Amino acid sequence: MALAINKERSGADMESELAIQATQIVGERFAQLRSALESAGLPTADVELSGRTFFEFTLDGLTVGWGGFEAYGADGLLRSLVVEPVYRSKGVGASMLRLIERIAACNGIDQLHLLTTNASGFFEAFGYHMQPRGCEPIVISRTEQFRGLCPGSASYMCKTLSGSLLPTKSGQLTDDPLE
Numbered sequence: 001m002a003l004a005i006n007k008e009r010s011g012a013d014m015e016s017e018l019a020i021q022a023t024q025i026v027g028e029r030f031a032q033l034r035s036a037l038e039s040a041g042l043p044t045a046d047v048e049l050s051g052r053t054f055f056e057f058t059l060d061g062l063t064v065g066w067g068g069f070e071a072y073g074a075d076g077l078l079r080s081l082v083v084e085p086v087y088r089s090k091g092v093g094a095s096m097l098r099l100i101e102r103i104a105a106c107n108g109i110d111q112l113h114l115l116t117t118n119a120s121g122f123f124e125a126f127g128y129h130m131q132p133r134g135c136e137p138i139v140i141s142r143t144e145q146f147r148g149l150c151p152g153s154a155s156y157m158c159k160t161l162s163g164s165l166l167p168t169k170s171g172q173l174t175d176d177p178l179e
């Protein structure tokens with residue numbers, strides 16, 4: 001499955017536009033995902049279990065990052081967001097995050113949950129709120145990440161996805177509330 005959003009706008013700089021493309025990871029590409037996650041110190045043990053969807057993000061044909069989610073009905077676990085080091089601090093992570101949110105919303109997810117050890121400021125900038133550990137829905141508490149893959153000190157954050165992230169009647173994905 002190849003999902004492309006043209007002119008995906010960076011949350012860091014709405015004036016700049018990044019044509020980020022997301023391609024769902026299958027087969028051999030899991031090796032590259034694992035390698036990227038290991039380099040960033042993120043968990044890899046469960047990436048090929050069922051219920052997970054991961055994407056490779058490209059910009060002008062070059063791999064710029066990785067990320068995905070686990071779906072549990074209306075709740076989703078956002079995970080494994082990593083930008084290749086040379087592309088960091090250019091708005092790539094923001095574009096990837098917005099794209100994952102749109103794809104998650106299209107998959108029926110209303111609320112995204114996550115754990116992070118060192119990027120809470122990044123997620124806060126995009127509407128994620130810190131919550132006490134233990135407040136997460138049961139389905140989220142049962143995920144491998146909450147049960148032990150992520151350190152107990154990791155911060156729990158969540159965000160309710162707005163209706164404007166859903167596709168329009170024309171089938172286009174947009175965050176423009178007027179469309």
Ligand SMILES: CC(C)(COP(=O)(O)OP(=O)(O)OC[C@H]1O[C@@H](n2cnc3c(N)ncnc32)[C@H](O)[C@@H]1OP(=O)(O)O)[C@@H](O)C(=O)NCCC(=O)NCCS
Nearest residue numbers: 012040080081082083088089090091092093094119121122
């Ligand atoms: C966190 C990460 C995905 C951000 O990607 P990025 O492409 O560097 O982020 P962007 O350039 O889109 O930054 C957008 C904003 O978030 C801020 N930001 C980026 N990383 C941050 C962090 N770790 N903590 C706080 N703020 C951060 C940027 O300063 C920028 O703010 P600005 O607009 O005021 O300048 C990237 O640094 C990364 O891959 N880190 C390693 C893996 C990781 O920690 N992933 C998150 C856990 S799942």
